[in-house]
Amino acid sequence: MTTVDVAAGQAVAGRQAQFRSCPFTGLRVDLAAQKLIIANAVAAVIFLAVGGLFGLLVALTRWPAVHLLPAELFYLVLTGHGANVLLFWIIFFEIAVLYFASAVLLNSRLATPKLGWLAFILMVVGAVMANVAVLQGDSTVMFTSYPPMKAAPHFYLGLILFAVGALVGVGIFFATLVIAKEERTYEGSIPLVTFGALTAAIIAVYTIASGAIILIPTFLWSVGLIGTIDPLMYKVVWWGMGHASQQINVSAHVALWYAIAALTVGAQPLSEKVSRTAFFLYILFLQLASAHHLLVEPGISSEWKIFNTSYAMYLAVLGSMIHGLTVPGSIEAAQRRNGFTKGAFEWLRKAPWGNPAFAGMFLSLVMFGFIGGISGVVLGTEQINLLMHNTLYVPGHFHGTVVAGTTLAFMAATYLVLPLIFQREVAFPRLAKIQPYLFGIGAAGISLFMMGAGTLGIPRRHWDMTLADASMPYEFSAAAFLMMGLNGVFAVLAALGGIIYIVVVVASALGGKKVDASRPAWQFPVTSAAGANVAKYGSHGTVKLPGTIILVGVFFVAFMLYYYVNWKYLSAVWPLR
Amino acid sequence: MSKNEASSDAPENIPFMQRVLDSPFLLLFLGVTIPTVFYTLWGVMEIASIPIAK
Ligand code: HEM
Numbered sequence: 170m171t172t173v174d175v176a177a178g179q180a181v182a183g184r185q186a187q188f189r190s191c192p193f194t195g196l197r198v199d200l201a202a203q204k205l206i207i208a209n210a211v212a213a214v215i216f217l218a219v220g221g222l223f224g225l226l227v228a229l230t231r232w233p234a235v236h237l238l239p240a241e242l243f244y245l246v247l248t249g250h251g252a253n254v255l256l257f258w259i260i261f262f263e264i265a266v267l268y269f270a271s272a273v274l275l276n277s278r279l280a281t282p283k284l285g286w287l288a289f290i291l292m293v294v295g296a297v298m299a300n301v302a303v304l305q306g307d308s309t310v311m312f313t314s315y316p317p318m319k320a321a322p323h324f325y326l327g328l329i330l331f332a333v334g335a336l337v338g339v340g341i342f343f344a345t346l347v348i349a350k351e352e353r354t355y356e357g358s359i360p361l362v363t364f365g366a367l368t369a370a371i372i373a374v375y376t377i378a379s380g381a382i383i384l385i386p387t388f389l390w391s392v393g394l395i396g397t398i399d400p401l402m403y404k405v406v407w408w409g410m411g412h413a414s415q416q417i418n419v420s421a422h423v424a425l426w427y428a429i430a431a432l433t434v435g436a437q438p439l440s441e442k443v444s445r446t447a448f449f450l451y452i453l454f455l456q457l458a459s460a461h462h463l464l465v466e467p468g469i470s471s472e473w474k475i476f477n478t479s480y481a482m483y484l485a486v487l488g489s490m491i492h493g494l495t496v497p498g499s500i501e502a503a504q505r506r507n508g509f510t511k512g513a514f515e516w517l518r519k520a521p522w523g524n525p526a527f528a529g530m531f532l533s534l535v536m537f538g539f540i541g542g543i544s545g546v547v548l549g550t551e552q553i554n555l556l557m558h559n560t561l562y563v564p565g566h567f568h569g570t571v572v573a574g575t576t577l578a579f580m581a582a583t584y585l586v587l588p589l590i591f592q593r594e595v596a597f598p599r600l601a602k603i604q605p606y607l608f609g610i611g612a613a614g615i616s617l618f619m620m621g622a623g624t625l626g627i628p629r630r631h632w633d634m635t636l637a638d639a640s641m642p643y644e645f646s647a648a649a650f651l652m653m654g655l656n657g658v659f660a661v662l663a664a665l666g667g668i669i670y671i672v673v674v675v676a677s678a679l680g681g682k683k684v685d686a687s688r689p690a691w692q693f694p695v696t697s698a699a700g701a702n703v704a705k706y707g708s709h710g711t712v713k714l715p716g717t718i719i720l721v722g723v724f725f726v727a728f729m730l731y732y733y734v735n736w737k738y739l740s741a742v743w744p745l746r
Numbered sequence: 747m748s749k750n751e752a753s754s755d756a757p758e759n760i761p762f763m764q765r766v767l768d769s770p771f772l773l774l775f776l777g778v779t780i781p782t783v784f785y786t787l788w789g790v791m792e793i794a795s796i797p798i799a800k
C-alpha cells in the first residue's frame with residue numbers, strides 16, 4: 170500500500186508525519202491524527218454521558234406516575250439534554266469521523282494537527298461554558314433558544330466558541346483532502362466513505378455559517394449592545410443551523426454504515442455511481458428541508474414553505490432511499506460472496522449479529538428508515554404537519570433519527586474505533602454484545618411512544634400533562650397517559666444501554682488489553698482481505714439481491730400506509746364541508 | 747495501474763459527472779449556495795418585506 174511517491178512528497182511539503190501501519194487494513198495511520206481522533210471521541214462520550222443522564226431525568230419527569238423533577242429543574246435539564254447530546258456528543262464524534270475519513274482512509278497525514286488541538290480546546294471550552302450557563306439556571310431557553318427568551322451571555326458565547334472550533338476541524342478535513350491529493354496518497358477518486366464525510370463537511374460549513382450569523386447578534390443582544398432580535402428572522406436563520414446540523418448527522422452516519430459494512434462483512438458499494446449520486450443529492454437539496462420547522466409560521470409564504478419542504482426536499486429523501494437500498498444491498502452481496510447463498514435471507518440470518526459494530530449498524534439502518542424516515546416525511550408535509558406540530562410527536566420523530574439512527578450508528582462505529590484507532594480490545598465483550606440491542610430497543614420505544622403521545626395531542630416541552638394549574642383545564646385520554654408511562658420504561662432501557670456503552674468504552678480505553686492483530690477478540694473483518702475495501706474505490710455490481718428487494722418492498726408498503734393514514738386522520742380532524 | 751495512470755493524467759477521459767464529484771470545492775460551493783439562496787435569502791426577504799403595523 171505504501172508507495173515511495175508518498176514518502177518523497179512528504180519530505181518536500183510540510184510536517185514530517187509519523188505513521189504506523191494498521192495490521193487489519195494495511196492502511197498507514199498518522200499518529201497525530203490518531204491522537205486527535207481519540208481526544209475527540211473521548212470528549213464525545215463524556216458529553217453523551219452527561220446529556221444522556223439529563224435525558225433520563227426528563228423522561229422520568231414526563232412519566233406521570235414518577236413526575237421526578239420540579240418544573241424549573243425540568244426545563245433546565247431539558248435545555249442541558251438537547252445541547253449536550255445533539256451538539257456536543259454528536260459534533261465531537263463527527264470531528265473524529267472527519268479526521269478518520271480524511272487522514273486514515275486516504276492513507277495521508279493530517280493537515281496541521283496543531284490547529285486540530287486548538288479546535289479541540291475551543292470546542293471543550295465552549296461546551297463547558299454553555300453547560301455552566303445552563304446549570305447556573307438563567308439560561309433555560311431550550312435547545313432552540315428562541316428570542317425573546319434570553320439566556321446568559323456565556324451561554325451564547327459557549328456555543329459560538331464551540332462552533333468556531335468545529336469549523337476549524339472542518340477546515341482541517343478539507344486541507345487534508347488537498348494534501349492527500351497533492352501527495353498522491355490514493356489513486357483515482359476518494360473512497361465512498363470519505364465522500365460521505367465530505368458531504369457532511371460541506372453541510373457543516375453552511376450549518377456553522379448560519380449559526381454564526383444568528384448567534385453572534387443574539388450574544389450581543391444578551392449583553393445589551395443590540396436592542397431586539399426579530400423572532401421570525403431568528404427562527405429562519407437559526408434553523409439553517411438547527412436543521413442542517415441534522416443533515417451532517419445523516420451524511421456522517423450513512424458514511425459510517427458503509428464503513429462498518431466494509432469492515433465487518435467486507436461489503437463493497439453496489440455501484441459507486443449510484444451511491445455518490447445519492448450523496449450529491451444530499452449536498453444539493455438536503456439543507457433546504459430546514460423550512461419544515463416553520464410550516465405553521467405566519468409571515469412566510471406557502472411558496473417558500475412548499476418549495477423548500479416538498480419539491481426540493483423529496484430529491485434529498487430520494488438520496489436516503491437510495492442509501493436505504495444500497496447499504497443492505499451491498500451487505501447482501503458481500504454475504505453471498507462469503508458463502509451464505511441459501512434462500513432470500515440466509516445472508517441476513519448468518520450475519521455477524523454477535524459483533525456489536527454490525528448489530529448496531531444494521532439496527533440503526535432499519536430504525537432510521539422505518540421510524541425516523543417515515544415519520545420525518547409525514548411531519549415535513551405542510552398539511553399533515555398541522556396534526557402534530559409542537560406535540561411530542563416531534564421529539565418522537567427525531568429520537569428516531571438522531572438516537573436510533575445517528576447515535577446508535579456512532580456507538581456501533583466505536584466498537585471498530587477501539588481496536589483500529591485506540592488499539593485496544595473491547596472490554597466486557599459480553600456486555601458489549603447486548604448493548605446495541607438494549608439501546609436500540611430503548612430508543613425505538615421512546616421514539617414510538619412519544620410519537621403516539623403526540624398523535625393524541627400531548628405537547629412537547631411540557632412539565633405537567635395533567636395541566637393541573639392551567640386556567641383552561643383539559644384532560645388527556647387514558648391512552649395518552651399509558652404512552653407516557655411506556656415512554657418512561659423504554660427510557661430506562663435506553664439509559665441502561667447508554668450506561669453500558671460508556672462503561673465499555675471507558676474500560677477499554679483506560680484498561681483494555683492491547684489488540685493482538687493475529688488473535689482479535691472479534692473476527693473482523695470476516696474475510697481477511699475485505700478490510701481494505703473501506704478505503705478503495707470500486708463497485709461490486711451485483712443485481713441479484715432478493716432479500717434486499719423484499720425488505721425495501723416492506724418499507725414502501727409501510728411508508729405508504731402510514732402516509733395515507735395520516736391524511737385520513739387529517740380529514741377526520743379537519744373535515745371539508 | 748496503467749489504467750489508473752491514464753485516467754489521472756488525461757482528465758478528458760473521465761466522465762463529466764465524475765469530474766464534478768471529484769471536485770470538493772465545487773461541491774462545497776454548490777452545497778452552500780443553494781440553501782443560502784433558496785432557504786435563507788428567500789426566507790429573509792419575505793420576512794423583511796412584511797409591512798410594519800401602524
Ligand atoms: C437515554 C436516552 C434518551 C432519552 C431517555 C431521551 C428522552 C427525551 C425526552 C423525554 C425529551 C423531552 C421531550 C419534551 O418534553 O419535549 C427529549 C428531548 C430531546 N432529546 Fe432526548 N433522549 C435521549 C437521548 C437523546 C439523544 C442521544 C439525543 C441526540 C443525539 C437527544 C436529543 C434530544 C433533543 C434535541 C431534545 C429536545 C430538547 C428541546 O426540546 O429543547 N436525546 N429527550
Ligand SMILES: [Cu+2]
Nearest residue numbers: 412415458459
Ligand atoms: Cu429538521
